[in-house]
Amino acid sequence: MNKTPVHVLELFAGTGGFFSIPCQKLGLSDRYVIDSVEIRDYRRAILHQHFSNHTREYTDVREFKPTRHYHIIAGGPPCSDNSRANGKGQGLNGEQSGLALDMLRIVREGRPEVVLFENPEGSRHPKGGDRISPMGIFVGCLSRLGYDVQWENLILSEDFGAPHRRERFFIIGILRKEFVTDPYSGEPKRLFDPPFWHDEVAIDIDRINTGWQVKKEGSYPRSRSPHDGIAARLDEASADFGWWAGNRFSGTSIAPQRSIKTRYEEMSMLGDGCCWVQGAAVxxxxxxxxxxxxxxxxxxxxxxxxxxxxxxxxxxxxYDHYFEPFVGGGAVFFHLRPRRAFLVDANEELINTYKVIQKYPLMLIQLLEEHQSLHSPEYYYKIRSIDKQEGYLESIGMIKRAARSIYLLQACFNGLPRYNSKGQFNTPVGKPPKGSKTKILDRGKILEASEVLANVALVSGDFSEIEQSVTKNSIVYFDPPYCKEIDPETGKRKGFQDYTSNSFDTNSHLRLRKLCDRLSDRNIRFLLSNSDCPETREIYKGYDIETIMVGRTINSDKGRRGKVPEVLIRNYK
Structure with a gap:
């Protein structure tokens, strides 16, 4: 059920800093098939060597005509005529920066769903006698071609810990389209309903920076010329642990000679390759x-x-791989949609359900339709009691077991699954709001989930199952049953931990802490959610602990519904 890849045309590709490198670094290479246009031979050689998702390579943007449909056309035309450093620059009237007009021609001929444009800060100011800036001209032309346009005023490389400033702005054009039929729900919707760029970019920039421990103190001096120390600065930066160290292009070049012109080209190429973080935000x-x-x-x-x-x-x-050892409902996993994931849960019925969604979604939907049509309190208790018959669950097969699990989760009281010491589901039936019916089946969600789970490893077992599989450039998200607070009046622990027949107690949290320590020793990043209570802070003392406020509507204790404090614990900055 995987969708076909998104086809991208990367104009003025350089060494891939605008689209190809971000695509690779963010683990999205299998989602995007890229054709590139780059006039310089040695840059095309780098693209060919390092990017397996490049299918076609072209040389001159002035002669290029699209022969296939592209979902995205991206490009950062040469900036020499737009740069503030060139006081005599002619803007789009110049020979180099004027190639942006060829990009507009290609957009007009190709009609992609998305247009991405990148240029320096100087493009925001009129050039060459024009009354309108190159940026304004490009935005106006995109609008005339039928695109809704957004832009981010300025993103700086130094915001990501880079040793130079490199001011860039980005334009995003979304093709206006009529309503289409959603392939999953069958309901009409806009093909693209984009979130507002300014609301999202700050979070994206933080996420790209997060976990690399970027060196922030001090700054690297800017070079006076393309030949004065840039390579040394890049090599110095490469020695630090961070995104720069992971950049295969910094400090190296395949340009054949060391002439002044070639050295200029080398430095320009390094600029293209090392500033992928700006493109990653886009x-x-x-x-x-x-x-x-x-x-x-x-x-x-x-x-x-x-x-x-x-x-x-x-x-x-x-990150390369995503690990979630307490996957539960999987809200974080489904939101992120990582291509390489390893999901674990101690609840065998839950993992069986995900395996069925992964492999047999249509058969599952058929059984859920039957549960929906027969639902009543009497029917609910009949289905719930099945696990009291020894060996019966195993005998009905994995698909019927999964349908039963989803039915009980959707129809039980307050959405709160609970298991007794024998592993039997024992939550009573829930009551829908007055005037509505209990919704058992959401066909669209199951089909979407099947697509997301397509290449995911699913394991039923202890959280420690991940340890042998996790690799250095991975992220682990722990969401264990929370530590319980002690009620000062009764002396009893408040909260709920019986997600499975095996309670998750203090000793379990201590085992989890030891696993976190072993991951840290291997430089593996983790983020952990838990309740904000003295026991949590004592167990995970020494790690970064941050308090957040969380709205809760599902809890066995009414007093703990509403806004409650929780903590996020991590071993990285």
Whole structure:
């Protein structure tokens, strides 16, 4: 059920700093198939060597005519005529920066859904006798071609810890389209309903920076010329742990000679390759159009839907694999949609349900339609009691078991699954709001979830199952059953931990702390959610602990519904 890849045309590709490198760094290479246009031979050689998702390579943007449909056309035309450093620059009337008009021609001929444009800060000011700035001309032309246009005024490389300033602004054009039929729900909707760029970019920039421990103190002096120390500065920066160290282009070049002209080209190439972080902020935003976040298939105890924004903005954007050892309802996983993920849960029925959604969504939908039509309190208790018959659950097969699990989760009281010591589901039936019916089946969610789960490893077991599989450039999100607070009046612990028949107690949290320590020793990043109580702070003392306020509507204790404090614990900055 995987969608076909998004086709991209990267104009003025350089060494891929605007789109190709961000795509690779963010783990999105299999989602985007890229054709590139780059006139310099050695830059095309770098693209060919390092990017497997490049299918076609072209040389001259002035002669290029699109022969296939592209979903995205991206480009940063040469900036020499727009730069503030060139006081005599002619803007779009100049030979180099005027190539932006060829980009507009290609957009007009190709009609992509999205147009991405990048240029320096100087493009915001009129040049060459024009009354309108190059940026204004480009925005106006895109609007005339039928695009809704947004832009970010300025993003600086130094905001990401780079040793130079590199001021850039970005334009995003979204093709205006009529309503289309959603392939999952069958309902009409806009093909692209973009979030406002300014509301999203700050979070994306924080996520790209997060987890790389970028060196912030001090700054690297700016070079006076293209030949004065840039390579040394890049090599110096490469020695630091951070995004710069992971950049395969810094400090190296395949240009054949060391002439002044070639050295200038080398430095220009390094600029293209090392500033991928700016393009990554744009790609994060655009990726939400073509691969929008998904919602969990069902309600589940401890779900993170209400606090997703707080969690996601603290997770790094760049990682190879995503691990979640207490997946539960999977709100964070479905929102992120990582391509390489490893999900674990101690609840065997839950993991079985995800495996069925992954492999047999249509058969599952058929059974849920039957549960929906037969639902009543009497029918609910009949289905709930099935697990009291020894061996019966195993005998009915994994698909019927999954349908039963979803039915009980959707129809139970307050969406609160609970299991007794024998592992039997024992939550009573819930009552829908007056005038409404209990909704058991959401066909669209199941089909979407099947797509997201397509290449995911699913394991039923202890949280420690991840340890042998996790690798250095991974992110681990822990959402264990929370530590319980002690009620000062009764001396009893408040809260709820019986998601499975095996309670998660203090000893379990101590085991989890030891796993966190072992991950830290291996330089593996983790983020952990828990309740804000003295026990939590004592167990996880020594890590970064941040308090957030979370809205809760599902809790066995009415006093703990509403806004409650929780903590996010991590081993990275």
């Amino acid at each position: 790609l994060c935003y655009v990726n939400r159009y073509f691969n929008p976040p998904r919602k969990p298939v069902f309600k589940y105890t401890g779900g993170k839907t209400r606090v997703l924004k707080e969690i996601v903005k603290r997770l790094p954007a760049c």
